[in-house]
Amino acid sequence: MKRWATALVGALLTILVALAIWRQPGAHHVQGARYLHASASVMATRIEVLVPRSAAHWAPAEVFRIFREVDARMSEWKPTSPLSAVNAAAGRRPVAVPADLRALLRRAVAFGNASHGAFDVTWAALWGLWRFTGPKASLRVPPAPEIAARRALVDYRALRIDDTRGTAYLPREGMKLGLGAIAKGHALALAAAALRARGLRSFLLSAGGQTYAAGLREGRPWRVGVRDPRGAPDAIIAQLPLEDASAATSGDYERYFERDGVRYHHILDPRTGSPARGLRSVTVIDADPVRADAMSTAIFVLGVERGLALARRTPGLEALLVDDKGVVHRTAGLAVLSLRARARR
Ligand code: ADP
Numbered sequence: 001m002k003r004w005a006t007a008l009v010g011a012l013l014t015i016l017v018a019l020a021i022w023r024q025p026g027a028h029h030v031q032g033a034r035y036l037h038a039s040a041s042v043m044a045t046r047i048e049v050l051v052p053r054s055a056a057h058w059a060p061a062e063v064f065r066i067f068r069e070v071d072a073r074m075s076e077w078k079p080t081s082p083l084s085a086v087n088a089a090a091g092r093r094p095v096a097v098p099a100d101l102r103a104l105l106r107r108a109v110a111f112g113n114a115s116h117g118a119f120d121v122t123w124a125a126l127w128g129l130w131r132f133t134g135p136k137a138s139l140r141v142p143p144a145p146e147i148a149a150r151r152a153l154v155d156y157r158a159l160r161i162d163d164t165r166g167t168a169y170l171p172r173e174g175m176k177l178g179l180g181a182i183a184k185g186h187a188l189a190l191a192a193a194a195l196r197a198r199g200l201r202s203f204l205l206s207a208g209g210q211t212y213a214a215g216l217r218e219g220r221p222w223r224v225g226v227r228d229p230r231g232a233p234d235a236i237i238a239q240l241p242l243e244d245a246s247a248a249t250s251g252d253y254e255r256y257f258e259r260d261g262v263r264y265h266h267i268l269d270p271r272t273g274s275p276a277r278g279l280r281s282v283t284v285i286d287a288d289p290v291r292a293d294a295m296s297t298a299i300f301v302l303g304v305e306r307g308l309a310l311a312r313r314t315p316g317l318e319a320l321l322v323d324d325k326g327v328v329h330r331t332a333g334l335a336v337l338s339l340r341a342r343a344r345r
């Protein structure tokens, strides 16, 4: 009896250890045989592609091309983009804008409505006032009157999109569109659609804090790690399964500076004109990469309670939030492979 038990425990342990080794994300040699990994830098972001080797000769190039194109057409920083033309003509005249950009702007307005203004595509009037990268001396907390003056120019409801004339118009001088919170999701959606249209069913794309996973990887869902906002770059607090869906993370650790113990980061609350408070990171899982991208930003701005409420009333969307104490919150339907209840403080 005793020997039986010892043998059984021994066998079980062996299986567990074998499983643990097998499930290691580091088992890349297996993946490497079937998938090709490629990466490039576009939009100041690292784009990573994992595609079946059979598609190696075209798929990565196609993905990078799509990201470059989206960047050229939708970047508010490139003076030649249609978006910049709308910004330059603010308060003066409507500007012709391609149909796909108008459609994306309409979606941005809808995300504004859904989040009661937390997501605001006209947030960019605050740009330049806040700087989160660059020489240390240029990183400052702007005086309150300056913030108030710019904040008055932030209001997505004022944006006029005219599909008959094919134009977009910002009615006040100084207003500015900025698609930074959804351009990546948009490019991921286009890239995924392009690979699918050519027959690919299983691939992984990632751009900065956002991933899109198509199909399964050797019979199992792909996995993404959620970073610990105060941990080392490779420290993760959760592993999530992903199949035909996108995971987008907005965090306060990507672009920020600190003054007097306060962290000032790049996700701004349109109500205050200053960095949103209350959360360190938000990860959204959604079949639609554009919505995942927009909603991670929106939920981040809204904070724990209102953010969770928005996630819960959005069918098909799941979210994982890390608050400013490191406590993890999540929606009931979120599937996890592993999860720590608390991040590093
Ligand atoms: P990341 O770009 O780091 O992946 P996000 O998707 O959350 O993170 O996008 C943050 C970016 O969104 C900012 O850098 C800025 O371009 C833009 N942004 C900041 N605040 C808002 C806001 N309240 N609404 C919409 N866009 C915003």
Ligand code: MG
Pocket: 180, 181, 182, 248, 250, 292, 293, 294, 295, 296, 297
């Ligand atoms: Mg976003």
